Amino acid sequence: MKKLINNVDSVVTDALTGLAAAHPALRVDVENKIVFRAAGPRPGKVGLVSGGGSGHEPLHGGFVGYGMLDAACPGEVFTSPVPDQMIEATKGVDGGAGVLHIVKNYTGDVLNFEMAAELCGDEGVEVVSVLVNDDVAVRDSLYTAGRRGTGATLFVEKIAGALAETGAPLGEVARVAREVNERSRSFGVALSACTVPAAGKPTFELGESEIELGIGIHGEPGRTRAAHGPARELVRVAMDAIHEDLPLSGEVLVLVNGMGGTPLLELYIAFAEVAAYLREKGASPARVLVGNYVTSLDMQGFSVTTCALTEELTRLWDAPVETPALRWGR
Amino acid sequence: MKKLINNVDSVVTDALTGLAAAHPALRVDVENKIVFRAAGPRPGKVGLVSGGGSGHEPLHGGFVGYGMLDAACPGEVFTSPVPDQMIEATKGVDGGAGVLHIVKNYTGDVLNFEMAAELCGDEGVEVVSVLVNDDVAVRDSLYTAGRRGTGATLFVEKIAGALAETGAPLGEVARVAREVNERSRSFGVALSACTVPAAGKPTFELGESEIELGIGIHGEPGRTRAAHGPARELVRVAMDAIHEDLPLSGEVLVLVNGMGGTPLLELYIAFAEVAAYLREKGASPARVLVGNYVTSLDMQGFSVTTCALTEELTRLWDAPVETPALRWGR
Amino acid sequence: MDVQFFVTWLEEVASVVQTQRDHLTQLDAAIGDADHGANLDRGFTAVRQALADTPPDTPGAALVLAGSTLIRRVGGASGPLYGTAFRQMGKTLGDAPEVSLAELSTALDAALAGVQKLGAAVEGDKTMVDALAPAVRALAGAVQDGAKPADAIAAAAEAAAEGARATIPLQARKGRASYLGSRSAGHEDPGAASTALILGALRTAGSR
Amino acid sequence: MDVQFFVTWLEEVASVVQTQRDHLTQLDAAIGDADHGANLDRGFTAVRQALADTPPDTPGAALVLAGSTLIRRVGGASGPLYGTAFRQMGKTLGDAPEVSLAELSTALDAALAGVQKLGAAVEGDKTMVDALAPAVRALAGAVQDGAKPADAIAAAAEAAAEGARATIPLQARKGRASYLGSRSAGHEDPGAASTALILGALRTAGSR
Ligand SMILES: Nc1ncnc2c1ncn2[C@@H]1O[C@H](COP(=O)(O)OP(=O)(O)O)[C@@H](O)[C@H]1O
Ligand SMILES: Nc1ncnc2c1ncn2[C@@H]1O[C@H](COP(=O)(O)OP(=O)(O)O)[C@@H](O)[C@H]1O
Ligand SMILES: [Mg+2]
Ligand SMILES: [Mg+2]
Ligand SMILES: [Mg+2]
Ligand SMILES: [Mg+2]
DSSP states (O other), X not given: OOOSOSOGGGHHHHHHHHHHHHOTTEEEETTTTEXXXXXXXXXXSOEEEXXXXXXXXXXXXXXXXXXXXXXXEEXXXXXXXXXXHHHHHHHHHOOSSOEEEEEESOHHHHHHHHHHHHHHHHTTOOEEEEEEOOBTTSOOSTTSSOOOXXXXXHHHHHHHHHHHHTTOOHHHHHHHXXXXXXXXXXXXXXXXXXXXXXXXXXXXXXXTTEEEESOOSSSOOOSEEEEOOOHHHHHHHHHHHHHHHSOOOEEEEEEEEEOBSSOHHHHHHHHHHHHHHHHHTTEEEEEEEEEOSSOOTTBOEEEEEEEEOOHHHHHHHHSOEEOSSOEEOO | OOXXXXXXXXXXXXXXXXXXXXXXXXXXXXXXTEEEETTOOOTTSOXXXXXXXXXXXXXXXXXXXXXXXXXXXXXXXXXXXXXXXXXHHHHHHOOSSOEEEEEESOHHHHHHHHHHHHHHHHTTXXXXXXXXXXXXXXXXXXXXXXXXXXXXXXXXXXXXXXXXXXXXXXXXXXXXXXXXXXXXXXXXXXXXXXXXXXXXXXXXXXOTTEEEESOOSSSOOOSEEEEOOOHXXXXXXXXXXXXXXXXXXXXEEEEEEEOBSXXXXXXXXXXXXXXXXXXXXXXXXXXXXEEOSSOOTTBOEEEEEEEEOOHHHHHHHHSOEEOSSOEEOO | OBHHHHHHHHHHHHHHHHHTHHHHHHHHHHHSOXXXXXXXXXXXXXXXXXXXXXXXXXXXXXXXXXXXXXXXXXXXXXHHHHHHHHHHHHHHHTTOSBOOHHXXXXXXXHHHHHHHHHHOXXXXXXXXXXXXXXXXXXXHHHXXXXXXXXXXXXXXXXXXXXXXXXXXXXXXXXXXXGGGGXXXXXXXXXXXXXXXXXXXXXXXXXXX | OOHHHHHHHHHHHHHHHHHTHHHHHHHHHHHSOSOHHHHHHXXXXXXXXXXHHSOOSSHHHHHHHHHHHXXXXXXXXXXXXXXXXXXXXXXXXXXXXXXXXXXXHHHHHHHHHXXXXXXXXXXXXXXXXXXXXXXHHHHHHHHHTTOOXXXXXXXXXXXXXXXXXXXXXXXXXXXXXXXXXXGGTTSOOHHHHHHHHHHHHHHHHHTO
């Protein structure tokens, strides 16, 4: 394992030190591992808090700022943060209008955020939690922990963040967050595994012509191993899985997301195929992001996330945002 | 080699098809491989054209848009584009005030841009070329093709682009472009080689504890092979090389750039060390970019680029920009 | 069993988890996300520190302190689950300075109940419950049979180890491993393996 | 040598470059950027197509067409350099329908001059010049000695091959390989190797 780190145990805090030094618009509590907006809470605005294991950068710390999150709680690599972080973050962003927790559906994230929400409630901060579970590779059944939260998290954070900025009440912000999640679907493909610093070696081995279909964002193997093929075919597998679950039509918000080790050049090749697929189904990629947004350390591969737009969602997506990783309109 | 591509020979055009579909603000001539602003040339504004081999995305196509380039000419992977592309691009962006060619200092880029400039001149379009050569790993001597153009290209394109947007004449735009280049220095480190699709295997082999110091952005080996070390030490090697060449002081514009395969988490770790180094020298990172901007396909590693700011350069850096990969202020 | 017994147990857990850190992480790499060893090592190192910083007076206090520390330091699925397990044990033991085998058995039952309430896993889901539940049963049975403390604890540890091994052929229905569907079969569950280590440490603590 | 001779030569180059594409790319991978084979293959495939699309009438026209096509299709350092080389050869031959060995020699000299004017490389810099210059000298010498065309061409091809091999120990002073400093020594220059292939193809063309 060759990584650009100082020490396996200080990966997250060292990165937070860098994040703090790079972005004066953020206030980073490195010791407690919380990323805040430097400006602090705005009275009357609903606060948005998210968090999860590190290793998915820019998610979530890179999405803290105007029009998106108020705070992020990064855990250790691939390990959900602890309730203390979330409680501190929640209290720190409460402007009196309550706080929305945006939680990716993983047992660890759910349990820790639940504990935090309960304790925040005891202390008089109103908290509503929204679960993101967009990954169609996992069947939501008695036989699983439910669908994973992946790329749609970005959509939820952006759109709910935009609505919160208008002064909308907590119930409304939670409603739109849930709506975004319900309208979103994802599917991921890995061309290589990733290496967790503390593990020191790749989480699985793939042959020269093998890939994993239906992967999450934690370096775990996918649902099935398959033969590598042209981008066109891999994209079709992903899009078919999405389309089967929620037929694609109309205007779609699309994220073609790199897992961290795949060059942008290749992500655009994948996007060309996604756009062609959408046209084939009579849908159109009305809003598009192509890049590394919800990553899995150095994994090579991609995921596609779609969200069926409404007029309201499009307007909120287009609203100004100013964070380290997503910025427009200001 | 496992890549997210359809075909080794269609990598660049397939990616351009995706770029076109993703960004309605661009007009992409896929056949001739030219990326234009959709809005076309603005009368009286100096046009900015750059280009070079593909494989460095988002450079250059991702930097076409308001406040930056007017057109980009991507060549094949790591192969400079041909004069035809540059001529077409130059004529296509000429708003009557002449065109600036921003050329990274590689024999191929220089020769092809020279031929293009000559032919454009013959056809009555005024062209001035600016050479970017910021890489301190290469001594500029009779024994080399001169210093390579790397990360500073982004600075030159952003800052000259901002000045051009104000309606400044060609001479002025060229002057500020040269000034940015003269004030900029870079140094790169590879933790792994990259794989050119047409070559099918990594351009060099590195052992589990070896790295390459002083690499460029074309997958070539660096100046020396060294033992891998903590991020702190690798950054120090890079910063020492820069500081020795042009002592760091005052306000500095800093790019900590990923080579394509290194996660953002690690780039922030590197930036923390860069910031500490600057403080040690009495300098400050007044403006900062951390991310994958001038890449080398899937190479793991990073480069640091610094530019000694002036008031004028800071103002132009802060000016609005709206491109696929760099956006603020609008 | 006095507070010293429980402190010794927790310290022994910390040391065995440290030794087995990579093993647990590799188990998690196969069907999870390769952090279970690091998670527990971070957690129990913090427990050891907490015990040293504010030495508890009673078994209950030691266990509650351990549980709270795990919740505050581990994260992931195992942090809240193990944290709750130790807290429930501690709360069940209350302020008593000495704990009988029967009381320990009741406490371990409460730990299991806490884990199941939080995580909703049943036996056979391929989780830590698959090691914890048989251990609880074994301990209760031994108490019922009037077994000597050392033998009763050995039986519980044995049952946990057996339960962990028995997760190998199972398909996971809870936690990350469930995402793998049938591919999760053929691997030992990391949480069940760590539960076996934790209960194994009880035996070591008893023999000190 | 009539236009057919030159068309045959260029087609032979296209086919040998295609066969040697990976070899040239691997040479470039060692001290450059792993694209020389792909570059020339793309270029000469286009040359073959251009010759088929608009068959030239004279040797000069064939070579100018080849050179222009290379400039328009190759890119990189080798595109303008080889493009200029062929264009200079063609221009030197003018409209003549037949070319003597002496005229070929003069044309090849013009090619070398064009490459050196553009790229400013001298012999020993570890570039295509190291194969081209000795070939030019060998051909001129053979003409002077009144050698038969086949022998003269063989001598030029031999000299180019020898020149390419001789680049191995050199340290590059031009092109990408120069960035490597002393590490460029020990590898054959890809451009010198392709020049040897191009001049080797002249021999094959002559024997048809
Ligand atoms: N719902 C659950 N109930 C009981 N135990 C669970 C549950 N979900 C996961 N676990 C246990 O947690 C273990 C994983 O812990 P760990 O790797 O530390 O957390 P994470 O899965 O968040 O990375 C699994 O091996 C399993 O034994
Ligand atoms: N200044 C120069 N003069 C002559 N030949 C050169 C010069 N620079 C490079 N070359 C030749 O070009 C070859 C490389 O060609 P190619 O790989 O196609 O282009 P690039 O270096 O742009 O990738 C080198 O091996 C060398 O022979
Ligand atoms: Mg985890
Ligand atoms: Mg090249
Ligand atoms: Mg885990
Ligand atoms: Mg090359």
